[in-house]
Amino acid sequence: MKLNIAVLPGDGIGPEVTAQAKKVLKAIAMEFDHKFIFKEALAGAIAIDKSGNPLPDETLKLCKNTDAVLFGAIGDPKFDNDPSAKVRPEQGLLKLRKELGLFANIRPVKAYETLLSKSPLKKSIIEGTDISIYRELTGGIYFGEKRTSEDGNTSSDLCEYSRFEIERIAHLAFKAAQSRKGKVTLVDKANVLESSRLWRKVVTEIALEYPDVSLDFLFVDNAAMQMILNPKQFDVILTENMFGDIISDEASVIGGSIGLLASASVGDKYALFEPIHGSYPQATGKGIANPIASILSAAMLLEHFQLFEEANLIKQGVDKSLKLHITTPDLNSKYSHITTTKVGDFIEDFISNPKDTNLNFKNIHLGQSTII
Numbered sequence: 001m002k003l004n005i006a007v008l009p010g011d012g013i014g015p016e017v018t019a020q021a022k023k024v025l026k027a028i029a030m031e032f033d034h035k036f037i038f039k040e041a042l043a044g045a046i047a048i049d050k051s052g053n054p055l056p057d058e059t060l061k062l063c064k065n066t067d068a069v070l071f072g073a074i075g076d077p078k079f080d081n082d083p084s085a086k087v088r089p090e091q092g093l094l095k096l097r098k099e100l101g102l103f104a105n106i107r108p109v110k111a112y113e114t115l116l117s118k119s120p121l122k123k124s125i126i127e128g129t130d131i132s133i134y135r136e137l138t139g140g141i142y143f144g145e146k147r148t149s150e151d152g153n154t155s156s157d158l159c160e161y162s163r164f165e166i167e168r169i170a171h172l173a174f175k176a177a178q179s180r181k182g183k184v185t186l187v188d189k190a191n192v193l194e195s196s197r198l199w200r201k202v203v204t205e206i207a208l209e210y211p212d213v214s215l216d217f218l219f220v221d222n223a224a225m226q227m228i229l230n231p232k233q234f235d236v237i238l239t240e241n242m243f244g245d246i247i248s249d250e251a252s253v254i255g256g257s258i259g260l261l262a263s264a265s266v267g268d269k270y271a272l273f274e275p276i277h278g279s280y281p282q283a284t285g286k287g288i289a290n291p292i293a294s295i296l297s298a299a300m301l302l303e304h305f306q307l308f309e310e311a312n313l314i315k316q317g318v319d320k321s322l323k324l325h326i327t328t329p330d331l332n333s334k335y336s337h338i339t340t341t342k343v344g345d346f347i348e349d350f351i352s353n354p355k356d357t358n359l360n361f362k363n364i365h366l367g368q369s370t371i372i
């Protein structure tokens with residue numbers, strides 16, 4: 001298969017982790033005789049520095065003319081620490097999501113058998129957790145009207161949703177549940193917010209079209225607690241933009257690191273794949289950022305194009321790296337010298353030689369030969 005992939009590495013650790021995902025995709029192309037053509041473009045703080053615009057026109061144009069976008073992360077403390085900054089890196093990402101119509105952001109969360117001891121949560125609580133979060137991505141408070149009074153002392157962000165925006169992601173969530181455990185949990189704040197009451201009404205109506213799927217409701221404050229008390233109760237979580245942002249970072253604790261959580265953002269026409277984490281500025285250039293979220297986002301990209309065998313091979317490589325503790329320090333690897341690049345190298349090697357039980361870690365040099 002031939003795929004044109006726009007790569008937007010972004011800021012901070014974005015370029016480091018995206019380079020690993022790209023490397024892994026190149027290995028897949030080689031093994032399966034695909035042609036993946038990568039074209040890089042600027043987004044985020046780096047784009048503001050170069051052009052004054054967090055999403056330059058040529059970047060948007062490239063994304064609209066490719067089959068898929070592989071996104072790193074954006075954000076820089078110089079903007080985070082300046083509330084009066086007029087242009088911000090995050091505006092670039094939000095505009096990109098809106099322009100590409102990426103209304104559904106799918107964030108899988110699972111507890112890896114080999115990482116059960118890495119989570120601060122008890123093994124008995126997290127073991128077997130497998131959740132798919134469907135986060136609405138182009139509406140709600142992120143995109144409603146923003147106002148600040150003339151004296152600068154009052155500000156507001158409008159949270160607005162239409163029936164159409166709720167319906168289209170709800171259908172995706174119910175369809176996903178049909179091929180999973182058959183349960184959708186709508187996370188909202190319907191006891192307070194009018195917009196959440198619309199979500200409940202519309203989602204309840206749509207549920208009638210999916211009699212094989214059960215629907216329940218949880219207020220977001222309770223959901224945040226349930227996520228760490230009893231995450232196994234969840235199958236598909238359907239929620240609005242901001243609640244989904246918050247609850248998915250919280251859910252990453254189950255896996256052991258946010259550096260493991262990938263995502264796919266899809267719409268009617270375009271698709272973008274990115275880790276759920278940010279630009280983790282403190283880690284830039286240190287080689288300590290976990291690239292697995294980015295690598296698994298590349299696997300989601302392949303799944304989007306029905307390349308399941310290829311995606312599975314990447315996932316097997318990830319599983320193997322975790323099993324062998326070929327991991328960055330966020331997962332307390334027992335080896336101190338496993339960098340971002342070395343994790344990518346290992347998964348790349350695995351893809352070209354998955355059966356090699358003596359995988360020689362040619363790029364890794366662990367200094368021991370009996371770790372398999």
Ligand SMILES: NC(=O)c1ccc[n+]([C@@H]2O[C@H](COP(=O)([O-])OP(=O)(O)OC[C@H]3O[C@@H](n4cnc5c(N)ncnc54)[C@H](O)[C@@H]3O)[C@@H](O)[C@H]2O)c1
Binds near residue numbers: 072080093257290330
């Ligand atoms: N999609 C995006 O591009 C995105 C997402 C979230 C935050 N941001 C931006 O990133 C910047 C930093 O935000 P933040 O510090 O709140 O969130 P962050 O996700 O960048 O980092 C939060 C913490 O998560 C951990 N972490 C994140 N990525 C990791 C990785 N790959 N490996 C290991 N550990 C990792 C680190 O402990 C880090 O301190 C801000 O400017 C923010 O706006 C961008």
Ligand SMILES: CC(C)[C@H](C(=O)O)[C@@H](O)C(=O)O
Binds near residue numbers: 075094
């Ligand atoms: C950077 C920010 C705009 C973004 C969001 O809130 O959607 C991020 O937190 C994410 O989860 O992708």
Ligand SMILES: [Mg+2]
Binds near residue numbers: 245246276
């Ligand atoms: Mg977030």
